[in-house]
Amino acid sequence: MIVILHPDNHEPVAFTQAMLDWLPWLEPPAEATLTERQRASLVDAARSKSAYFRLLAREPDILEARTRADKDIFFNTSSGLPRAERELAAAATSRHNGCIYCASVHARHATTFSKRAEDVRRLLEEGVGADLGERWNAIVAASVALAATPIAFGEAHVARLRAAGLDDAEIVDVIHGAAFFNWANRLMLSLGEPASAGA
C-alpha cells in the first residue's frame, strides 16, 4: 500500500483565521461506500463530505465516542466556562502544538463567541506569549502547560485561573478543552495536510 501525496498543494505557512481545506494521506472510504455504522459514527450526516471524518470512520466506534465527547466539551453550556473561552483553550493548544488547520477553526470560533478578533489575531500572530489580558492569559498559560510532555500543568496554574475568577467547574472545562485538543491536533497533523480553501 502507498500513501496519497499532494505534490501540487501549497501548504499554508502561517496561522490564519481563514477557512482551510485538509487533504488526507490515507484513502478515506468513498462517501457512497460508507456503511450504516460508519454513517452513524459521523454523528452529523454532513460530515460525510469531509475526507478527515470519512478517514476516521474506518474505526467507527472510536470516531463516534470522540465526536460526542468533543461536542459536549465545547457545546454543552448547561454549566461551566463560556463558549468563547473553551474555544480559546482549543486555539491556544493548537497554536502551541503547531496545528495550523485546528488553530484556524478554533480561532474563528473564539472570535465569533468573544467578539475579540484583535486579541485572537494576536494569539495566532504573536503566539501563546501574547498579552491578552489576565483572564485569557491564565487560560492560555494553563493550556500551554497541559500541552507539554511531560505535563507541566501544576498548582500555580490552578491558582492563577482561580485568581482570574474561574470556579472549579470552569477550570474543569479548561482542562477538558485543552486536553481534548491534544487529541484533535495529533489526528489532524499526522493523517493529512492543510490546504488553502479552493486551491
Next chain:
Amino acid sequence: MSERDVIDLLAGLAPGSPLAAIRDRKPVTRQNAQASYRALFEPADLGDVSAQERFAVATFVAGLHAEEEAAAFYADGLASTEPDAAFVVALSAEVVRGRTVGPYGAYPVGPLSREDVDGPVYYVAEAHRAVLGTRMTAALVHVHMLVFHPRDSSAAALQALLDAGWSNTGIVTLSQLVAFLAFQIRAAAGLRILSRSVS
C-alpha cells in the same frame, strides 16, 4: 453518582468527591471519554491491531509522559495479554530511551520557521528490534513523534508504517490510540492537580 471510570481512577477521584460531582454534571463527556477507552482497549472487534499491540503502545505513551498512574494502569493491561518477558523488558528500556520534552518540531518553511524547535529523532535500539518485531518497532518510532513532535508528521512517516505491515485502518487505530491517550492522560493529570486544592 456515576460509576468510577478510568479518568477517575487515574486522577484519584473517589465517587462523590467534589470533582467527580463536577464531572457528573457533564454525563455525555464522562460517558464518551470512557466509551473511547473501551473502543480502543476493549473493542468488539480488534480489527488490524492486536490487544497486545494496543496495550504496548499505551504503555509506551504513558511512560513517555512520565505519568506514574497511567504507566502502571497500561502496564497492567499489557501484562494481561501475556507478553514475552523479553518484550516487556525491551519496551521498558525504550520508554527510558525515548523520554524527552515536547512539543518540538518544524513548521512548513516560511515565516513560522523562526519558531522551529530542535529535538531528538528517536529510533529503536538495534538490540531491541528483533524482540519487538517489525510492526512494533515502526509503531514506536511513529508514536514517539506523535507524542513529542506531532508537527513533524509527514506522508513519509505513514509510508514507513505501511511498509512495516500496518494497514490503512490499522494506522487510523494507532493514531487514535496515541491521540486519545494524549487527551486521557492530560484530563486525568489536570483533574488530579485541581483536586489537591478543592475543599
